[in-house]
Amino acid sequence: MSLKLVIGNKNYSSWSLRPWLAMTAFHIPFEEIMVPLDTPEFKARVREHSPAGRVPVLIDGEAVVWESIAILEHLAERFPDKAIWPSAAAARAHARSVATEMHGGFGALRREAPMNLWRPVEPRAFPEDTLKDVRALQRRWNEARERFGAGGDFLYGAFSAADAMYAPVATRLRTYAIEVDAVCSAYVEAVHAHPAFIAWKEAALQETHIVEADEVDWPQVKRV
Known part of the structure; x- marks a missing residue:
């Protein structure tokens, strides 16, 4: 059964980056579900996957895991051959x-x-x-x-x-x-x-959705 990872915008969502990065780095296949941050429907859409109402969320069959560090621990347990934590x-x-x-x-x-x-x-x-x-x-x-x-x-x-x-x-x-x-x-x-x-x-730089709270130069939005 394939894993699903619910994340927020790649430009801003530091919490989402963590499990996404680990799963990608360790070549763990997963389906990505992105829910834009700071929108009226955000919590409702995330709660379709988890009662926490926050991203990231990992869906592994009947197991639903939220909080980045909990997801990483679940992955380490699920894929012991991947050396997600140091071996020593x-x-x-x-x-x-x-x-x-x-x-x-x-x-x-x-x-x-x-x-x-x-x-x-x-x-x-x-x-x-x-x-x-x-x-x-x-x-x-x-x-x-x-x-x-x-x-x-x-x-x-x-x-x-x-x-x-x-x-x-x-x-x-x-x-x-x-x-x-x-x-x-x-x-x-x-x-x-x-x-x-x-x-x-690279994917983050293609996004257009703006979260004002994370733009420290607001109302100016500076982009590379």
């Missing part, structure tokens, strides 16, 4: 911890720098709580790369669920020209160079 126990434990931290943390960075893939790379001023999140983010990435990153360009060497969770933040750092250290800068480049992310972004 210590690395896997660390990856799950930082992925969960991303799921519930870095609120100021997410609020002040919404994902917007069609915005040109331009800096903007950020309050101290956002810069504090950036510093914390750098510590996590540096620790993962130093302890577990040998053998590849991603947090744990090979691409994993942790990278899927942090990919939207990598786009924010680039979009808003947020300065980070060399290790983190290289990681941002690795995320943007991944074929699955390239495919997502």
Whole structure:
């Protein structure tokens, strides 16, 4: 039975990017169902698939899974041969911890720098709580790369669920020209160079639907 993934607009929906990126990177076939964000019918349409009324939603037969990190865990359980999490126990434990931290943390960075893939790379001023999140983010990435990153360009060497969770933040750092250290800068480049992310972004740049709340230059909509 084929999997179905319900997502929001690719330009803006950071939560949707995470499972889509993982499923595409690990060559897990699925049907994509896109529901435009910030429309009157959004919640009703999503609730046709899930009671949560939010994207993303994974439909796997009778199993309905929402929340990005829960979807990633379901996929890891469903496809144990895909190495969605790092294989080494210590690395896997660390990856799950930082992925969960991303799921519930870095609120100021997410609020002040919404994902917007069609915005040109331009800096903007950020309050101290956002810069504090950036510093914390750098510590996590540096620790993962130093302890577990040998053998590849991603947090744990090979691409994993942790990278899927942090990919939207990598786009924010680039979009808003947020300065980070060399290790983190290289990681941002690795995320943007991944074929699955390239495919997502190419589709995002073709979209036309605008979400005002995620356009930090509103009423101007800047597009590359």
